[in-house]
Amino acid sequence: MLHSWDAAAVRAAEQPLLAAGVPLMGRAAFALATHVARVLRDARGRVGGSRVALLVGSGNNGGDTLHAGALLARRGVQVTAVLTAARTHAGGLEALRAAHGRVVTALDDAAAEALAGDLARADVVLDGLLGIGGRGGVRGPGARLVAQLAALDAGARPLVVAVDVPSGVGVDDGTRTGDVLDADLTVTFGACKPALLLPPAAAAAGRVEVVDLGLHLTGRPAVVRLAAADVAGLWPVPGRDAHKYVRGVLGVVAGSARYPGAAVLQVSGAIGAGVGMVRYQGAAGPQVLAAHPEVVVGEGRVQAWVLGSGVAPDDDEQRARARDALEHALAHGEPAVVDAGALDLLPDRVPPHVVLTPHAGELAALLRDRGADVTRADVEAAPWAHARRAHELTGATVLLKGGTTVVVGPHGASYAQADGPPWLATAGAGDVLGGVLGALLAGRASQAAAEPTLPAALAAAAALVHGRAAHHANPGGPVSAGGVAAALPGAVAGLLRA
Numbered sequence: 334m335l336h337s338w339d340a341a342a343v344r345a346a347e348q349p350l351l352a353a354g355v356p357l358m359g360r361a362a363f364a365l366a367t368h369v370a371r372v373l374r375d376a377r378g379r380v381g382g383s384r385v386a387l388l389v390g391s392g393n394n395g396g397d398t399l400h401a402g403a404l405l406a407r408r409g410v411q412v413t414a415v416l417t418a419a420r421t422h423a424g425g426l427e428a429l430r431a432a433h434g435r436v437v438t439a440l441d442d443a444a445a446e447a448l449a450g451d452l453a454r455a456d457v458v459l460d461g462l463l464g465i466g467g468r469g470g471v472r473g474p475g476a477r478l479v480a481q482l483a484a485l486d487a488g489a490r491p492l493v494v495a496v497d498v499p500s501g502v503g504v505d506d507g508t509r510t511g512d513v514l515d516a517d518l519t520v521t522f523g524a525c526k527p528a529l530l531l532p533p534a535a536a537a538a539g540r541v542e543v544v545d546l547g548l549h550l551t552g553r554p555a556v557v558r559l560a561a562a563d564v565a566g567l568w569p570v571p572g573r574d575a576h577k578y579v580r581g582v583l584g585v586v587a588g589s590a591r592y593p594g595a596a597v598l599q600v601s602g603a604i605g606a607g608v609g610m611v612r613y614q615g616a617a618g619p620q621v622l623a624a625h626p627e628v629v630v631g632e633g634r635v636q637a638w639v640l641g642s643g644v645a646p647d648d649d650e651q652r653a654r655a656r657d658a659l660e661h662a663l664a665h666g667e668p669a670v671v672d673a674g675a676l677d678l679l680p681d682r683v684p685p686h687v688v689l690t691p692h693a694g695e696l697a698a699l700l701r702d703r704g705a706d707v708t709r710a711d712v713e714a715a716p717w718a719h720a721r722r723a724h725e726l727t728g729a730t731v732l733l734k735g736g737t738t739v740v741v742g743p744h745g746a747s748y749a750q751a752d753g754p755p756w757l758a759t760a761g762a763g764d765v766l767g768g769v770l771g772a773l774l775a776g777r778a779s780q781a782a783a784e785p786t787l788p789a790a791l792a793a794a795a796a797l798v799h800g801r802a803a804h805h806a807n808p809g810g811p812v813s814a815g816g817v818a819a820a821l822p823g824a825v826a827g828l829l830r831a
């Protein structure tokens with residue numbers, strides 16, 4: 334499990350150590366230089382004689398970068414620091430000069446332009462413009478340097494190591510403003526930051542290395558990412574005396590005569606994830622039974638529900654079934670996944686064991702229905718903020734689908750999972766995910782209703798398993814939603830062994 338902490342929490346944790354004279358910047362710079370040396374060795378086969386350029390901003394992030402540059406210069410690296418602000422960390426600058434590093438300034442756009450060639454020839458560029466003190470996108474000549482580097486062809490671009498965070502990202506909310514230099518590696522200090530997990534900023538971070546500075550971070554982390562090893566603790570693994578009812582019965586109200594595929598895929602997801610039994614309601618019964626003879630079609634007792642996938646707005650019959658099921662679930666404390674065509678059936682407030690699974694467009698519509706002036710693009714620019722808003726407005730746990738899945742529950746529970754390959758962006762994949770999550774909620778129904786933050790953890794686990802199954806389905810290549818569902822049992826088994 335990877336925890337991230339916002340800038341204020343990191344600063345608060347640094348304070349007592351700084352007061353006690355612990356050389357945090359020295360530790361950070363040493364670790365940074367060690368990682369950069371490793372990058373140079375891996376990419377160029379040597380450390381001494383290679384070229385490193387430092388993009389240096391006005392604060393301590395620039396200080397870290399200069400101190401690391403000094404350590405690299407002492408190992409024979411040709412280091413050039415580009416100072417982008419009138420103010421520069423004095424100790425860092427002194428250390429670099431003492432180590433015979435080259436120092437140039439880019440205090441206006443013309444000077445920044447003139448350095449384009451120098452930067453492009455570097456083996457590695459360290460992005461030390463802004464760290465946790467950055468506000469908004471990079472401004473001033475630093476922005477020009479970033480734009481020049483960002484415009485280079487991938488093959489001609491130096492490797493980029495971001496210092497603490499890629500400069501210009503919203504450290505605490507994962508947004509990004511203006512040009513951000515995509516890093517190959519981010520070396521982050523003291524703790525992971527939300528921007529390194531959350532979309533869209535996290536895409537700029539590359540691989541993330543967290544340097545332990547000995548900070549004592551308390552309270553709830555801002556955003557968490559589950560790892561493979563966390564799944565076994567959340568998964569409803571049957572005991573020796575289990576039977577299908579104990580293991581959980583999932584009611585599925587999905588698909589229609591026109592869209593039977595959504596129902597088939599959702600049921601495949603639930604069965605692949607190991608649900609005890611599925612009861613299906615809707616017009617796609619024949620197709621569901623043809624694919625899964627173990628399914629029972631019709632009403633009956635269930636422990637949890639999945640509602641709305643592939644249910645068209647004009648399908649009055651299926652919408653009525655979804656509405657009845659949702660009312661039943663709410664009246665009886667049964668967990669429910671509410672997807673696509675059932676999202677507009679939600680009452681004003683629901684408990685957190687109701688899990689909404691919208692994509693960005695559906696989340697925007699849900700927020701608009703509740704009076705917010707929000708577009709799909711707004712949601713994509715700030716997914717976490719909008720998922721939180723939806724949780725606050727409805728009370729539900731919210732799983733926002735996307736390349737990185739963001740989950741928000743009560744008491745500040747937030748997850749960002751990036752486990753699937755981009756190939757997973759394929760028709761029907763979301764239906765499979767709903768089935769997986771339904772299986773988890775059915776298997777742990779009474780706990781999910783009693784522990785307000787458990788549904789969020791289960792939703793994150795479902796996203797992780799779904800992503801893993803996509804890798805299993807066809808490593809490195811295209812996948813179909815059906816293929817992902819078929820790969821689920823193997824993926825789950827692998828994770829339970831992890």
Ligand SMILES: NC(=O)C1=CN([C@@H]2O[C@H](COP(=O)(O)OP(=O)(O)OC[C@H]3O[C@@H](n4cnc5c(N)ncnc54)[C@H](O)[C@@H]3O)[C@@H](O)[C@H]2O)[C@@H](O)CC1
Nearest residue numbers: 357358391392393394463464465466467468470471472497
């Ligand atoms: N406090 C400490 O002892 C430690 C701090 N560390 C480093 O210090 C960093 C934080 O340092 P600071 O608080 O000095 O902040 P930063 O270095 O992140 O930057 C703040 C400076 O940038 C300017 N600035 C803010 N937004 C800008 C924008 N959009 N465009 C251009 N300039 C902008 C501000 O005027 C300020 O001078 C961390 O990210 C980390 O790299 C590490 O050395 C570990 C220990």
Ligand SMILES: [K+]
Nearest residue numbers: 460463496498
């Ligand atoms: K940075």
